[in-house]
Every structure is written in structure tokens, then in C-alpha cells.
């Protein structure tokens with residue numbers, strides 16, 4: 001099976017160069033407009049789609065990113081594997097600004113977002129114990145190392161609501177009591193929605209700062225984040241350029257089960273399902289509806 005890679009670019013990553021037949025396309029979804037048009041094209045002969053999460057010009061705050069529309073649109077374009085490239089703060093001395101962390105787990109501290117495609121009229125509960133795809137994460141780690149970046153494989157990403165950064169008390173709580181390794185504002189509910197849409201999902205979290213817990217560093221500011229991201233943008237691009245080679249062929253079925261997440265998830269009896277919601281679920285859940 002061939003892979004169609006989707007890249008969701010976070011803060012500081014609003015475009016992707018090097019695509020052949022590049023075209024910014026509009027994809028209409030039943031969940032409203034996406035963050036921006038989606039850049040489609042091929043990289044080393046492999047089809048690819050790139051979506052800037054905050055939109056070009058950084059117009060969407062973390063709370064207001066249209067996560068459902070974004071994931072639905074990628075699914076509609078035939079994307080199978082989604083890699084999120086995101087900025088994050090570090091809770092670990094050894095996860096240094098400039099390093100990349102390939103996230104394995106999430107803690108969800110968001111509270112003002114639409115976190116599911118499903119709901120009244122079609123209730124579903126996907127398994128989410130292992131929220132990232134190990135196959136895709138391994139490829140991202142390999143691509144990062146090949147690009148010369150220090151890569152940490154595994155780590156827990158705490159997703160906060162924002163847009164304000166954390167207080168000192170929160171930063172210490174997340175680091176010491178929750179055991180989180182990095183912090184950001186966007187990868188949830190994105191990862192949940194990707195799993196509901198049966199897409200493989202991996203997070204490349206680019207460390208930009210030490211949030212505000214570190215006695216030897218000032219509390220994070222946007223200026224710090226942007227400075228590190230600017231000097232890191234080429235590393236992110238180099239990682240992406242190596243992915244087609246590593247992901248050329250895809251196993252017929254995902255060994256992690258990402259592509260069959262809905263097999264036993266829907267609880268609402270067929271006769272009790274809401275036709276209007278089912279219509280909106282055409283791309284995301286069409287395989288099982």
C-alpha cells in the first residue's frame with residue numbers, strides 16, 4: 001500500500017519548499033473551513049499534503065484551530081500518515097532547545113475544544129492507550145537523526161489550553177507530579193481526532209524553551225520560541241525531506257491498528273443513528289458506516 005503523508009506544521013512552519021507540482025488547494029469539509037488551504041504535491045515521487053495549523057500569518061490561536069476540519073480534510077485527500085511538527089517547552093534538563101522529541105504519550109489538560117467527531121446520534125469510544133503510531137514515530141526519529149538533529153525517542157507531551165504560558169506552580173506540577181517531558185498547546189485534540197479518523201499520527205516536538213520551571217533560565221517568551229524555531233526551521237525541513245524514503249511502502253494494515261480504530265468503537269445502534277451526523281462522518285468513518 002502506498003503512503004500519503006500529511007504534515008501539520010506548527011508555530012513558525014507555514015510553508016514547505018521542495019514539493020513538485022505544488023498547489024495550495026481548498027478542501028471543503030462538513031466541519032467548516034480548515035486552518036488554511038492545503039499544499040499538495042510530491043516529494044521524491046511520493047504524494048504529500050502540508051497544512052499550516054495556525055494558518056499562514058499565524059491567525060488561529062491554539063483554542064480556535066479548526067482541528068476537526070483539518071483532520072477531515074487530510075482524510076478526504078487520501079492522507080494515511082500524519083506527522084505533526086510542533087514547538088514545545090521542555091521539562092527535562094537533557095531535552096535542550098534545538099532537540100527534537102518524538103512523543104509517545106499525551107496528557108490532556110485542554111478544556112475548550114471539540115475533541116471528537118462523534119456525539120449524540122452516533123456515539124463512539126476509540127481506544128487511546130497508545131496515542132501515537134510507533135511505526136511512524138520510528139521513521140520520524142530516523143529521519144531526524146539522519147538530518148543531524150539530537151532526537152529523543154519517547155516522552156510525554158502535556159497539552160495545555162493556553163494561550164497564556166503556564167504559571168510556575170503549573171510548570172512544576174506537570175514536571176514533578178505528572179511526569180510530563182514536554183509541553184505544548186495543540187497536539188490534543190489533534191491526536192484524538194486523527195485516531196478517530198483512522199489515521200496514523202506521530203508528533204515531532206521541537207524543543208524551544210524550558211517553560212518556567214528551570215532555575216537557570218528565564219520564563220519562556222514568544223521571542224525565545226521564535227528565535228529557536230527560526231534557527232531550527234532548516235532541521236525540520238531536512239527531517240521532512242527524508243520521510244518519503246523511509247515511508248515509501250506501508251504495511252497492508254497498520255501494525256499498531258491505527259487504521260482500524262473504529263472497528264469496535266461505535267455503540268449507537270444502526271437504527272438509532274442520526275442521519276445528519278452520519279452524513280458529516282462520511283470521510284472520517286465511511287469505512288465502518
Ligand SMILES: CSC[C@H]1O[C@H](OP(=O)(O)O)[C@H](O)[C@@H]1O
Pocket residue numbers: 009010011053054062085086087088162184185186187222225226
Ligand atoms: C509560539 S509559542 C506557543 C505556541 O507554539 C506552539 O504551537 P504549535 O504546537 O502549533 O507548534 C504551542 O502549542 C503554542 O500554540
Ligand SMILES: Nc1ncnc2[nH]cnc12
Pocket residue numbers: 087088089090160165166183184185208209210211212220225
Ligand atoms: N513552554 C511552552 N508552553 C506551551 N507551549 C509552548 N510552545 C513552545 N513552548 C511552549
